[in-house]
Amino acid sequence: MSAELACLRLALLLYFAAAVAALLGVAVQRETPRALMPRLLGTGLVLHAAALALRSAHAGHPAVTTFDEALSFLALLLVAIFLVIQFRRPLVALGAVVCPLAFGLTLAADAVYAGARPLPPVLDSVWLPIHVGLAFLGDAVFALAFSASLLYLVQERRLKAHRGPSLLRHLPSLETLDRLNYSCLVWGLVLLTLGMVTGIIWAHAAWGQFWSSDPKVLFSFLIWGIYAILLQGRMIAGWRGRWAATLTIAGFAVLVLSLVGVNVLALGNHGKAF
Amino acid sequence: MERAIVLVGLNHQSAPVAVREQVAFQNGQLGPALRRLMDLEGVHEGTIVSTCNRVEVIACGTDATRLSGLLPRFLAGEHDLAEAALTGHLYTHADREAVRHLFRVAASLDSMVVGEPQILGQLKQHYAAAAEVGASGRVLHRCFHKSFSVAKRVRSETGIAEKAVSVASAAVELARGIFDRLAGKSAMLLGAGAMGELTARHLLAQGVGSLMVANRTFERAIDVARALGGMPVPWDGLARTLPLADLIIGAASGDDFLLGPAALEDALRERRRRPIFVIDLAVPRAIDPAVNALDGVYLYDIDDLEGVIADNRGARAAAAAKAETIVEAEVDAFWGWFTSLDVVPTIVALRDKLEALRHRELERTLAALGDLDPKHRQAVERLSVTLVNKILHAPVTMLRRHQADRAESFYIEAARRLFRLGSDADAMDDDDPEE
Numbered sequence: 001m002s003a004e005l006a007c008l009r010l011a012l013l014l015y016f017a018a019a020v021a022a023l024l025g026v027a028v029q030r031e032t033p034r035a036l037m038p039r040l041l042g043t044g045l046v047l048h049a050a051a052l053a054l055r056s057a058h059a060g061h062p063a064v065t066t067f068d069e070a071l072s073f074l075a076l077l078l079v080a081i082f083l084v085i086q087f088r089r090p091l092v093a094l095g096a097v098v099c100p101l102a103f104g105l106t107l108a109a110d111a112v113y114a115g116a117r118p119l120p121p122v123l124d125s126v127w128l129p130i131h132v133g134l135a136f137l138g139d140a141v142f143a144l145a146f147s148a149s150l151l152y153l154v155q156e157r158r159l160k161a162h163r164g165p166s167l168l169r170h171l172p173s174l175e176t177l178d179r180l181n182y183s184c185l186v187w188g189l190v191l192l193t194l195g196m197v198t199g200i201i202w203a204h205a206a207w208g209q210f211w212s213s214d215p216k217v218l219f220s221f222l223i224w225g226i227y228a229i230l231l232q233g234r235m236i237a238g239w240r241g242r243w244a245a246t247l248t249i250a251g252f253a254v255l256v257l258s259l260v261g262v263n264v265l266a267l268g269n270h271g272k273a274f
Numbered sequence: 275m276e277r278a279i280v281l282v283g284l285n286h287q288s289a290p291v292a293v294r295e296q297v298a299f300q301n302g303q304l305g306p307a308l309r310r311l312m313d314l315e316g317v318h319e320g321t322i323v324s325t326c327n328r329v330e331v332i333a334c335g336t337d338a339t340r341l342s343g344l345l346p347r348f349l350a351g352e353h354d355l356a357e358a359a360l361t362g363h364l365y366t367h368a369d370r371e372a373v374r375h376l377f378r379v380a381a382s383l384d385s386m387v388v389g390e391p392q393i394l395g396q397l398k399q400h401y402a403a404a405a406e407v408g409a410s411g412r413v414l415h416r417c418f419h420k421s422f423s424v425a426k427r428v429r430s431e432t433g434i435a436e437k438a439v440s441v442a443s444a445a446v447e448l449a450r451g452i453f454d455r456l457a458g459k460s461a462m463l464l465g466a467g468a469m470g471e472l473t474a475r476h477l478l479a480q481g482v483g484s485l486m487v488a489n490r491t492f493e494r495a496i497d498v499a500r501a502l503g504g505m506p507v508p509w510d511g512l513a514r515t516l517p518l519a520d521l522i523i524g525a526a527s528g529d530d531f532l533l534g535p536a537a538l539e540d541a542l543r544e545r546r547r548r549p550i551f552v553i554d555l556a557v558p559r560a561i562d563p564a565v566n567a568l569d570g571v572y573l574y575d576i577d578d579l580e581g582v583i584a585d586n587r588g589a590r591a592a593a594a595a596k597a598e599t600i601v602e603a604e605v606d607a608f609w610g611w612f613t614s615l616d617v618v619p620t621i622v623a624l625r626d627k628l629e630a631l632r633h634r635e636l637e638r639t640l641a642a643l644g645d646l647d648p649k650h651r652q653a654v655e656r657l658s659v660t661l662v663n664k665i666l667h668a669p670v671t672m673l674r675r676h677q678a679d680r681a682e683s684f685y686i687e688a689a690r691r692l693f694r695l696g697s698d699a700d701a702m703d704d705d706d707p708e709e
Contacts, residue, residue, distance in 0.1 A: 155451060158451075162581060171451065174453075175452065238547055241547060241549065242569050
């Protein structure tokens with residue numbers, strides 16, 4: 001096993017431990033798992049970053065092009081953003097969604113692990129890290145919005161059903177989750193827009209045309225549309241709560257579909273080149 | 275002579291707030307009222323406890339029956355009420371029962387919110403007021419101080435305070451599931467009622483920013499709002515003020531629901547669907563249960579809240595049972611001390627003690643003297659008897675003279691301590707500051 005793979009698997013293990021700690025942290029009174037979760041996750045993040053760096057060094061370009069690299073990179077960004085939020089305000093319940101999600105993504109990356117692949121010369125550009133970085137940052141933020149929305153629906157259901165606050169005591173308030181959803185939507189949309197704009201510029205630089213009917217591009221417009229409508233609704237019509245959470249989850253479902261679909265079916269430039 | 279402790283009062287269980295507020299003592303009234311209480315014949319010591327949930331008069335005297343008749347009249351008279359106005363609302367506890375009641379109150383076992391800690395502070399305050407005007411004496415001093423230590427024991431040994439599980443705190447806990455923080459949130463109290471006011475108070479104490487009070491009679495709304503530090507709002511204009519409320523507490527019941535889905539849907543639209551937490555404390559219910567189906571409205575009625583509390587109920591019941599055991603043991607201890615305070619048993623104990631001493635010393639002396647003729651023997655014996663009687667004369671006279679007056683317990687205790695009588699010899703005043 002290469003050093004890179006060893007780092008990745010260790011990170012995977014730590015993500016799993018963090019997920020267990022987060023789930024325990026939601027369910028039990030004791031402080032230990034809640035204190036442990038960010039540490040496990042942080043250590044995992046460092047190892048994960050090391051794995052990605054090793055791979056990039058080996059490949060000679062940012063390792064964000066193949067399907068397994070994409071999954072791995074997305075997990076890395078998700079964990080990093082979550083840790084930033086967690087540092088500002090501990091939200092163990094959010095960790096209980098994010099950690100399993102990050103674990104799942106990394107596990108999938110490990111499952112479809114194919115090793116580095118040479119980059120077509122046409123894509124060897126400074127735009128690669130910029131475009132992919134922005135786009136995936138946007139995806140990670142949307143994943144967080146999804147996590148917050150999922151928690152919102154759980155908490156809202158519990159409150160409606162008059163279930164006591166005894167179990168799952170550490171769920172954040174509806175207000176907190178709704179606000180998080182809003183911030184994530186704003187940031188996610190900004191990042192996605194920038195990702196798309198840089199993509200268009202890069203496409204022009206690489207192929208001489210701004211536009212192609214690449215499935216990923218079409219999907220991105222669809223996703224952008226969904227989130228833009230949702231954000232618009234939130235800002236103008238005062239959408240919030242259950243409805244906003246449901247739409248956020250729907251938007252993320254399309255996002256996942258695009259990510260998996262394009263890569264598994266090797267559609268278009270985004271699917272086959274990388 | 276008999277001595278008695280009698281407690282007469284009313285609380286949140288025995289009387290509605292309308293009655294309780296009529297007999298409540300304001301701060302300034304307490305001193306003069308205590309003096310008038312002491313002026314009553316047969317009252318040796320007295321203390322008045324007046325909080326928003328209870329008004330109680332505790333008195334020591336010589337005759338329990340007499341005090342039991344006296345105190346309700348006093349309570350009614352102090353507030354210019356006919357005694358009949360309080361019938362059915364008052365409870366009377368005599369002697370052991372009175373002590374137990376006081377201990378239970380101090381330990382917060384008799385509170386509306388069992389385990390809430392404020393009552394102890396209030397009790398201390400009211401006892402201090404009585405001590406200040408000289409209304410409390412040895413007995414109430416010991417009784418109250420004992421009640422404070424009982425409260426401390428109960429709190430530290432049963433953990434009942436941590437489980438101050440109540441409707442009000444359940445409501446607060448649920449509110450935390452909806453709102454990030456309560457600061458800056460507005461609550462609206464619909465109607466009046468003990469539960470509603472307590473919950474509103476609790477919410478304010480937990481940081482809720484402002485409170486609006488609406489009542490069908492605006493004067494009542496003004497009163498309640500003033501008592502709670504809220505703002506009265508007119509009943510007719512509810513549609514205008516309702517959207518401002520993040521929390522709504524329904525406390526008044528009528529033939530019809532106070533709020534229905536239509537009114538709340540309007541409010542929701544007005545507040546751009548920011549969530550509303552609705553607490554319905556009234557029985558029959560004040561708010562149409564259908565509002566819970568609205569997106570953004572979380573309705574909890576009293577049964578739901580009780581259900582929320584029920585999780586912890588087993589633990590709470592166990593804690594309460596343990597607390598009652600502690601109270602019982604402490605009542606026993608206090609009662610042992612209290613009954614020893616009578617003049618007659620004190621004199622008997624004093625005689626017995628000296629008589630025993632006399633016998634012992636006499637036998638020892640006679641044995642040392644060896645063979646004495648009967649005449650000498652009788653002379654020695656007579657000497658001892660006379661000596662004992664002479665020693666006893668002054669204390670016994672003093673005790674008899676002060677029997678049934680205010681100094682009685684002082685002399686009894688002095689005698690018991692000076693001569694080391696009975697149980698006082700070893701277990702006297704463990705918490706007495708003078709020792």
